[in-house]
Amino acid sequence: MPTTGRRERKKAATRQKIADTALRLFLERGYDAVGIRDVAAEADVAVTTLFSHFASKEALVFEQDDTFEQRLTQAVTDRAPDEPLIPALRREVHALVRHCTAEGSAPLYRMIDGSPALREYEESMRLRHAESLAAALAADPGLPQSTTACRTIARFVIDAYALAREAADPDAAVDEIFQMIEAAWEATHPAQGA
Amino acid sequence: MPTTGRRERKKAATRQKIADTALRLFLERGYDAVGIRDVAAEADVAVTTLFSHFASKEALVFEQDDTFEQRLTQAVTDRAPDEPLIPALRREVHALVRHCTAEGSAPLYRMIDGSPALREYEESMRLRHAESLAAALAADPGLPQSTTACRTIARFVIDAYALAREAADPDAAVDEIFQMIEAAWEATHPAQGA
C-alpha cells in the first residue's frame, strides 16, 4: 500500500529526473549560470511541472534534506531510555557533519558556500529544523524544561552544525561547541543528577 | 568635514525619502501589495536609483538596522574595563528586545513576521551581525577564547534576541537564555575567577 500504483512511480521518477538533472547542470556550469528553463528543458518537463515538484530553484539543491530533520528528532526520540540528551545529539551532529564534509560531498558544499542565495536558503531551512527539534524536545516527558529552554537548545544544536561545518577541524569544533551546549543545558536543570 | 557638500546631503535626502515612502506604503497597503515600481513612483525616483541606495526590496524595511550591529559590538568594546562580558551583552540584548517590542514598533514587526521573505532576510542579516560580534569578541585581549568559542557565543547571543522577541514574556526569556549562555561561556574558561 505504500508504493502501489504506476502513477506514484511515474511521479517519483519525474521528480528524481528533475533533481538529478538540476544537480548535474549546477555542478557542471555553476548554480547561477543555469536557469530554471535550462533545467526543465534538459529534464524534458515543463517549467510548471518542475515547480509542482520543487518550491524554488534552491530547493532543487537540498532535494532530500528533510532526512536531516528526521535524523535530529529521531536522535532525541529513539535514544536509549537511559541515555542523556546532549551526548545523543552530539553523536548525531558528529555524523551529520562528517557526512557533509566527506569526499563526494565537497563540490556540492563548495557550490552552496559560493552562492549567497543558497547559503541564505540553507540557514532558513535549518531554522525550520530547529523548530522541529524544539518540538521533539518539548514532547519528551523526561525533560521538564520550559519551551524557551527547548527552543534555545534546539537553536544551539543547529548552530553547532553550521559552525562546525565551516571550522578548520569540524570534529574538534563539534566537541568544543557541545561542551558549551552541555553546560547551557545543565544550567536549566535544578541539578537533577546530584 | 563629515557632511560637507550639497551632493552628499542631497543623496542622503533621496535615500531617506525612498525609505520613508517605502515604509509608509508597506504599512498602509501591506508589504506584498506594494511593488518596487510603486515605491519608486511615489518617491519620485527611478527604479535604478532606488536600487543604487538599497540592495533589495527587503532592505528597504531594515533601513537603519546596522545600528543593531554597532550596538552589539560596542556593548563588548565599550564596556567598563572590569565588567564581565556576558552581563554586558545581556543588558544590550534586553534593550534591543525592549526597543522592538515597544508600542510604536508593533505594526512594523507584525508586518515582518507576516512575510516569509522578510523573516528570511532578517535572519540572514542577524547572522552577519553575529559574525561582527564574533570578530569583536576575538579582538578583545581580555578574552583568550578560541575563534570557535567566540563565534559560538556570538550566535547564541543572536539566538537569544530572536527567541526572546517571539516569547510570551520577552524580558524573562532574555534572562532565561542568558543564564544558559553564561554557563556555556564559563565552560570555555579553565575557571578564571576561582
Add this chain to the structure above:
DNA sequence: TTGTTAAATCCTAACCGTTAGGGTTACGGT
C-alpha cells in the same frame, strides 16, 4: 568664469524566478 571630472540620477529594455489560467492525457476506482 569656464571647463573638466565624476557622481547621482534617469530611461528603456530586458533577464530570470515564479505563478495564473486553462487545456490535455492517462491512471485508478467504480
Add this chain to the structure above:
DNA sequence: ACCGTAACCCTAACGGTTAGGATTTAACAA
C-alpha cells in the same frame, strides 16, 4: 466502460533586479 482527478503541458504574464548608456549637476581647478 466510465468518470473523476492527478500529473502534466503551454502560453503569458508578474515582480524583483540589472545592464547599457544618456543626462544632469555638484565639486574643483585653471
